[in-house]
Every structure is written in C-alpha cells, then in structure tokens.
Amino acid sequence: MPSTLIKDGPDQGWMKWEQDDSHKGRFAQSALNPIIWREEGAQVRAKMASGVEHTNNGGVLHGGFLMSFADMALFAIAYKALETTYAVTVTCNFEFLGAGEPGVDVEAVGEVIKETGKTIFVRAVAYQGDRAVLNFSGTLRKIGMRTPAGDA
Numbered sequence: 324m325p326s327t328l329i330k331d332g333p334d335q336g337w338m339k340w341e342q343d344d345s346h347k348g349r350f351a352q353s354a355l356n357p358i359i360w361r362e363e364g365a366q367v368r369a370k371m372a373s374g375v376e377h378t379n380n381g382g383v384l385h386g387g388f389l390m391s392f393a394d395m396a397l398f399a400i401a402y403k404a405l406e407t408t409y410a411v412t413v414t415c416n417f418e419f420l421g422a423g424e425p426g427v428d429v430e431a432v433g434e435v436i437k438e439t440g441k442t443i444f445v446r447a448v449a450y451q452g453d454r455a456v457l458n459f460s461g462t463l464r465k466i467g468m469r470t471p472a473g474d475a
Contacts, residue, residue, distance in 0.1 A: 326402055329359065337361045337370075338402065355391055360399040363432070369399035369447075370430040377425060384423030384456075393417060393449060393459040396431040401443045401463055404435065408465045410443065415461040420448075427451045431459075441465045 326338045337359040355377075360369040377388040394415055398405060423429060433447020442464055449457040 325406065334359055338399075355388070355395070358392070358395045358399055360396075360402065366432055366434045367400040367402070368430055368432050369396040370428050371395070373423065373425050373427060373429055375425045381422075382425070384425060384429070386417075386419060389419070389423055389429065389449065389457050390415070390417055390459075392429050393431065393447070393457060394461070396433065396447060396449070397445045397459075397461040397463060400431070400433040400445050400447060401435050401438075404438050404443050405463075405465075408467055410463040410465045413442075413462040413464045416459060418458040420455045420458055423456045424451055429456070431457075436460075 325341045327341050329335055329337045329339055338361060339357060339359050356372040356374075358369055358371045360367050371392050373384055373388065377384055379385040394412055397412065397415065398410065401410070429449055429451055431447040431449040433445055436444040436446055438444070442462060444460070444462055446460040447458075448455050449459065
C-alpha cells in the first residue's frame with residue numbers, strides 16, 4: 324500500500340498510508356487513531372495515540388485496542404515489502420506485559436525477521452514511554468493489489 328512522508332507538524336519525518344474518502348467508515352479509520360511509523364536503523368517504530376475511548380471498564384487500555392494496534396503495526400513495520408501489494412494477517416501472537424494508560428501514545432519497535440515470495444514474518448514490542456505493554460509477532464501473506472470493495 325502506498326505510503327507518504329509527513330513533511331510538517333509534530334510528526335514530520337514519520338510515514339503514513341495514503342488514504343482517501345473510500346477508507347472512511349472502515350474499522351481502522353473509525354475505531355482507531357491513525358498509525359504512523361519511521362525507520363530507526365534496522366528496525367521500524369510505529370505509533371498511535373490512545374484515548375479514553377480505547378479503555379476497558381477498569382480504565383486501562385482495552386486488550387482489543389492493543390491487539391488492533393499490534394496488527395496494524397505489523398503492516399507498518401513491513402511497509403517496504405508492501406509498497407506494491409496488499410497482505411492479510413495469517414497469524415498474530417500476543418503477550419500482554421502491563422496495563423496501558425489512556426492518553427499516552429503506544430509505540431511498537433520491531434523488525435521483519437524473514438520475507439519470502441508471499442510471506443512476511445514480523446516481531447515487535449509495544450511500549451508506552453519506556454514501559455513495555457505488549458510483546459507480539461505475526462505472519463503476513465501477500466495477496467496482490469485488490470480493487471476496494473464496491474468498486475467495479
């Protein structure tokens with residue numbers, strides 16, 4: 324999926340996915356905040372803002388929010404391999420390491436472990452500040468470019 328460099332503002336130098344009105348109302352755009360990322364040596368750092376709307380009844384970040392962030396972070400971390408193709412998540416493994424605090428960005432630092440012709444293996448750890456909240460890994464399967472649902 325094509326990505327673009329953010330050229331100004333507080334996130335200058337980070338990358339984001341190009342999106343248009345056809346993405347409105349989809350899960351990632353309606354339930355989550357945008358994910359952005361940047362390279363840091365051999366690794367990629369992805370981040371997303373969190374808020375009270377992402378909490379559970381205990382007032383900490385909902386596990387489903389953290390898992391959704393991690394799933395999106397897999398794609399951000401593998402962005403170079405996905406510039407000309409789409410992919411789907413085949414597996415995603417999670418180990419919760421601590422409660423997440425709303426209002427604090429969640430950041431994942433990870434890397435592509437291996438890429439084959441159709442498969443990408445990724446691993447990462449998600450943090451809030453210097454506190455690890457989630458360890459995760461996943462496998463992505465390249466599926467080629469697709470026409471968005473509803474397009475002829």
